[in-house]
Amino acid sequence: METLGTKGQVLSNGMFVYPKDELMNETAINAFINKNRGFTAKIYDRNMQYYLGKHDILKKTNATGIELNKIVDNIPKYLVDTYNGFFTGISPKITLDEDSLNENLQNWNSSNSFFDKLSEISKQVDIYGRSYAFVYQNESADTRVAVVPPTQGFIVYDDTIEHEPLAFVRYYKNSENMLQADIYYGNATQTYSDGKLLDLGLKSVYGMVPAVEFFENEERQGLYTDCISMIDALDDTLSQKQDTIEYFANEYMYVLGGGIDLNEEELSYMRTHRLINVPTANAADIKIGFLERPDGDNVQENQLQHLNDKIYQTTGIPNLSDSNFAGNASGVAIRYKLLAMENKASNKERKFTQALRALYKVVFSIDSVINVSDAWEDLKFKFTRNLPANLADEASTANSLNGIVSKETQLSALSIVDDPKAEMERMEEEQDQQLKKSLEVTGADYEKLDDTNQEQPEANQKSIKSHFSNDEEVDND
Template identity: 40%
Template sequence: MLLQRGIVSDNDEYLFPVDEEFTREDLRSFINYHRTNYEEQYKDKLREYKGQTKAFDDEIAQNMQDNNHLIVNFPKNLVDTLNGYFIGIPPTIKVDDQDKDKVLQAWIRNNSFVDKLAEVSKQSSIYGKAFMLAYNNENSELKTAVLSPDQSFMIYDDTINKKPIAFVTYGKNAKNEITGTAYYSNRADSFTYIDDIRITDSKLLVFKGKVPAVEFFDNEERMGVFDPVITLIHAYDKAFSAKLDDIDYFAHAYLFLKNFDLTEEEQLNIKQNRLIVTKNASEEYDVDAKFLEKPDADGNQENILNRLTTMIYQISMIANISDDVFGSSTSGTALAYKMQSMSNLAVNKERKFTQNLREMFSVLGVQLPYGEPMDITFRFTRNIPNNVAEEAETAKNLIGITSLETALSTLSVVSDPKAEITRIQEEQNEQTRNAVNNNPATDYGFNNSTTSEQGE
């Protein structure tokens, strides 16, 4: 999509010519495009995640004979299942240098960075992308914040590297005016937008040539977890609601009386006492009493609900962990096969997040003395039930074939194989020292280096 001077790619990337100067008019153009094309779309995705399906509400309003509107919150289930599997166990972020690692770990704890990483992962799965912003608070402490894309966007240059030019976040104040901030590589401009962009304040930034924000995404297409199956989810809600409508219909079925002449009092008596007495019981009158019923489609409804459930999990590639087949998995290998599709999603998400995190720490590294971004290692551990006995047997069989570090890496209870090897060595050294100290032979000075000289 072409703007006045910018471009929006098919993957929702905002691009601007690298050899042009970015002006307030360009900022206004991008904000207008975002508000018109994406702001409401992202808010709809959040409503889907919360179980507030606007599209279905509109359809129900047009068809008043449908009384029930049930929402089976598949979007939240899909997002939370994937992110619980991907980042339910906090990832390990560290550098080899112990002194620098202490600085890094202290900052991660003080900034609750792991929690913010979990939030940006969840938002990325909901919206298709999310943003993390670095800033200095009033005490000049380095902090980060997670921002959703409904009122934020990143602008890149149009080169193959797609270097960030500006990060824009905006909202409305009490006067219903659009206000926001545009972050550049050297400054942050606060603005108001009524008829035109007006810069109200400008602050210098100390991130040395880097826009202090990074876009996180699960895939290059910026697709959320439930985007490919949203029509199936709406169809399930509609079919499930129709099933309850049928149940309500049968609970309030109409009573058909043929050739009855009843007063209101007699009708009330039938309803209260559940007894019908015919006045015209003779061959002359064809007397009949029955409930009006519509055709029963329970079998068809159950089939379509089961089919939709299967398709939702299959197409979204998320494992249905409440399914009975997971309870029958007796080994880690069998469980791994059942979760293979979700594992593929998590592997791709891990690659993207490792790249995004390295970009984030490239920004943070200007003020955080932990070394170079390439020195940081990121380790994500899948949150799955583990058969420790089976893993221990595998690790035992690998010893002597592979390195001890590789063998220990197969154990889910070992988060850091190198540190575990160090602890093993320390325990062995301690046992050796204890054995020497408790050996009676030490009382006779057999371990004294001067014993042989004294004997001579």
């Protein structure tokens, strides 16, 4: 634990802590911002550069002055994209039991492109180790969510054992190129500009800190943070291997003996055609061959394979292009090979479920989305791993659940069903349409029957609809 200013602290995982129920002073704000900018320079920017393929080998200089190859294997991007696609490639299902509330929830998710933002948050967590979702009201007083990377903001937690959010700080350069920060407490906002704190501003409409931190592990480590040294070694080995290939491609032939003194033109010819001619008076000493150096290809290949295996093993992400996957058509066998990544995703799912519930608590705190402030407690989350789906097996599984679980749970077993509740409503509508068509065949008046059914007990209505739900039975009658 490190002390910042007089009261601030930073924990070993990079969490900022300040005494509960106190407003941060100028010294604390400045210390927190400078510390986070230090994290950005040392960790966040480096991790992003590696994701973008801008590895340290590109900045290395050769002491001999000879320009050597610099090859980058952008394995961090493969790791992040594969893992993030596995985790959020299929959007999670976030639902409420009450139909009208659930409809409002889905409309808000759609209008906010929320699942796209959630995927971006997930990617930033893989790269940086953490990311933030910030809730705000736009000019039309609509509730919106923005993704804030840890390079632009952070949350300060209180010093209690629960470490509840005390404030969210978002900093940036203003129009005058001066550092400015907006501080969002649970009850008000404050501005920090040019090293000075202004008076408290607008009262918060949420009654709580309008931001939530997302992370996968308590240490706030990115997916490949522990593998940077191995990635550097992999780049070095690949570059050296290319140097070796070019060396043999540019191999010199030598002729020792039997030659004559060479003029400048002949020497130029030798350089162009990679030939070395050393004259000698004794014809018996003539030798012809190629300059060679020890062949380290096997050593390099073993090193490349070893480094690749260790990187995939350390991160828990499988190499899907590996030949071991090609010979296993069994879904169960592939599942076992994906077990390490599945375990990581399960842990990430628990952390994200907790963060999402906290985020929706902020969103639901005002009635612009849902007029039930504690509806966040009833949210249901279902994450689906993005694997090739065997619809026949899923259909068989769903069918075997008939009569054992609820219809909603039964439909949730199908990956092609995004919203089980909406699917149930569509099924009911289709059943009503079938009933209407069946009655038209018999000449009955659907409207009169529907009015009659409304006066009958619900069980009788279901019995009538069930009786006419099969066109073939009606035709046989």
